[in-house]
Amino acid sequence: MEFLSVTEMAKKWGLSERTVRNYCAQGKIDGAFLTGKTWSIPKDAKKPEKLKKATLLDVLMREKANKVSGGIYHKVQIELTYNSNHIEGSKLTHDQTRFIYETNTVGGESDTLRVDDIVETANHFRCIDIIIEKALKPITESLIKELHWTLKNGTSDSRLEWFNVGEYKKLPNEVGGMETTEPQKVSEAIRELIAEYNAIEKKTLDDIIDFHYRFEKIHPFQDGNGRVGRLILFKECLKYDIIPFVIDEHLKFYYYRGLSEWKNERGFLRETCMLGQDKFKIWLNYFNINYRQ
Numbered sequence: 294m295e296f297l298s299v300t301e302m303a304k305k306w307g308l309s310e311r312t313v314r315n316y317c318a319q320g321k322i323d324g325a326f327l328t329g330k331t332w333s334i335p336k337d338a339k340k341p342e343k344l345k346k347a348t349l350l351d352v353l354m355r356e357k358a359n360k361v362s363g364g365i366y367h368k369v370q371i372e373l374t375y376n377s378n379h380i381e382g383s384k385l386t387h388d389q390t391r392f393i394y395e396t397n398t399v400g401g402e403s404d405t406l407r408v409d410d411i412v413e414t415a416n417h418f419r420c421i422d423i424i425i426e427k428a429l430k431p432i433t434e435s436l437i438k439e440l441h442w443t444l445k446n447g448t449s450d451s452r453l454e455w456f457n458v459g460e461y462k463k464l465p466n467e468v469g470g471m472e473t474t475e476p477q478k479v480s481e482a483i484r485e486l487i488a489e490y491n492a493i494e495k496k497t498l499d500d501i502i503d504f505h506y507r508f509e510k511i512h513p514f515q516d517g518n519g520r521v522g523r524l525i526l527f528k529e530c531l532k533y534d535i536i537p538f539v540i541d542e543h544l545k546f547y548y549y550r551g552l553s554e555w556k557n558e559r560g561f562l563r564e565t566c567m568l569g570q571d572k573f574k575i576w577l578n579y580f581n582i583n584y585r586q
Contacts, residue, residue, distance in 0.1 A: 353531070365582060370418055374417040378414060383407075384410055385406065394414075420520075423436075428528050429532055432490065432525060434484065444520055468509060486511065502566060505525070526538075537570070
């Protein structure tokens with residue numbers, strides 16, 4: 294068998310000598326052996342595959358599977374749930390949200406709590422698990438309906454026949470004073486939106502935000518549209534390795550302004566989302582998670 298030196302193999306593989314030497318030391322090259330301080334490598338040895346850096350989705354899936362406490366998965370569950378629910382009027386505090394997640398109890402503050410706020414908080418945790426589990430799958434009607442059913446199941450709304458949990462709205466509604474798609478046209482509008490979005494090969498942040506805008510403009514469910522829409526936003530960022538973001542409750546006004554102006558001026562909503570990305574980068578840096586700039 295013919296052997297090559299580290300220098301020769303580095304040139305053959307287009308790698309640095311240091312990298313080849315490290316591969317040898319780590320046992321990643323079959324048949325390589327050390328004589329003194331010199332490595333001999335079989336000429337026909339296969340080039341080791343470069344280890345892929347773990348993405349945020351990789352870390353979230355691993356921490357979820359291993360029930361890791363105190364990591365980025367834990368952080369996302371609490372921050373996304375608290376802020377998204379608060380935008381929609383939840384009265385639970387950040388600590389109460391955290392207690393529900395960590396201990397399945399509610400903090401001992403004396404204020405009267407709404408049962409629906411507690412139920413929807415617990416349900417939202419499960420919704421986050423769903424978007425992590427299905428992050429790499431395309432958006433479908435069944436996924437959208439599953440998220441709505443999971444979010445609203447067990448609430449007082451779910452006991453109303455006309456509310457239609459997990460199915461599209463039966464009654465007309467509006468958002469921010471704006472008219473939305475008529476109930477009888479929702480299914481067709483959602484299918485058209487999904488088809489056009491999924492046809493885009495390389496999704497950008499603007500593509501994902503545009504989907505969100507159009508989804509909210511349709512407003513397919515009687516209630517819960519904002520939270521379902523923001524869950525999908527997060528899912529798609531994970532899928533396309535785009536830094537995700539949580540719309541902070543303090544940015545509610547800018548978020549709604551951005552939605553209302555998106556068709557004419559994209560900068561408002563884009564900048565609000567990018568501000569959320571900047572905050573998320575701080576969390577990623579803290580937990581030593583790589584991200585694409």
